[in-house]
């Protein structure tokens with residue numbers, strides 16, 4: 001072993017031209033790999049893993065056969081035999097902590113009558129591949145699988161273990177998937193970094209515009225407002241009418257604006273959006289970097305009207321979603337409830353936020369509480385990491401676009417992994433921004449991906465993993 005290392009050292013020092021030749025020879029044959037990617041991707045799309053019921057085990061068996069045939073060890077974990085999770089591991093030399101490649105096996109359900117192509121057909125038509133899961137999340141699934149196969153075939157030495165987790169039940173039922181894996185089998189997936197879904201390259205008019213990398217997510221809970229008053233006849237107005245108290249409470253919350261609160265991730269997001277935007281928009285993003293200023297307040301009002309998804313990332317939010325009160329036109333009801341969808345920034349505290357809601361409502365007739373649904377864990381995300389740098393480099397090289405870190409307003413399974421101390425980043429392929437309103441996006445009735453963008457993503461993903469894991 002020592003003599004082999006020495007031999008390579010001599011080559012490195014003396015024959016640089018030979019080294020570059022060796023490097024080129026080691027570069028995979030991407031034309032052949034693209035064909036294999038297409039075939040494996042279509043095979044995945046052809047397995048119906050609609051959740052509910054999921055049936056992820058059918059796809060786990062398909063993946064296990066592929067991995068085992070190439071000499072990669074596979075472990076299968078399940079609480080329910082139909083809802084399996086697969087873990088495969090390529091061992092490294094242990095000089096760095098492992099890298100986890102995570103993707104989910106399940107997809108949301110379909111209404112087949114709305115599809116022009118069979119939802120589980122994996123049809124390739126005019127440069128597009130159609131099928132449920134094409135961009136959520138069988139794109140990440142095939143990128144992870146292909147990367148595992150390519151690393152194994154290359155025989156490249158790894159500084160860290162590379163772990164592949166194909167998980168069940170991301171679209172609902174975390175107890176079969178990520179909650180189960182992190183609470184009972186975390187040893188099997190413990191890592192320093194994790195790559196998963198939630199990012200991607202935004203294309204406009206067929207050109208890559210920027211790459212969004214999911215770097216954090218808000219945490220959610222449902223707050224309940226419970227109102228009580230005296231029941232009575234509708235013909236006799238009263239001052240303690242519960243309907244009036246409840247609607248006043250909701251109006252007060254609607255008027256209330258939580259102040260701008262910038263995380264590491266949203267500061268970087270705003271600064272980079274400013275760099276790539278036209279002058280007027282750029283000025284707005286820059287103004288938001290000074291929360292508390294008049295310009296920031298004006299910019300926030302603009303975002304609330306025109307870019308609500310970006311506005312939501314800059315502060316805690318409360319959205320009334322259900323009002324449940326009254327049962328007869330001429331009866332003043334004595335009780336009722338309203339539900340609020342509360343989304344907090346990662347480092348905020350739920351209980352003190354509930355006190356703030358109560359203070360805004362300021363009405364003794366209304367009790368404020370959390371519902372008892374499961375609370376997803378959450379954790380802040382670091383951007384000054386080796387992994388984020390490598391992801392940025394790879395997207396810059398393959399797409400020639402800047403990378404914008406972006407929190408999600410919704411939760412993903414990364415929340416469980418991040419809460420265990422793993423730095424997770426969401427990556428994805430190029431998606432035409434025009435495709436979403438046309439109904440071709442994730443969860444739509446014509447979910448699809450551009451064939452060439454799938455290949456470009458697999459290659460980018462592979463490069464990220466090689467740079468993070470291969471011995472230098």
Ligand SMILES: [Zn+2]
Nearest residue numbers: 136137170197
């Ligand atoms: Zn997904």
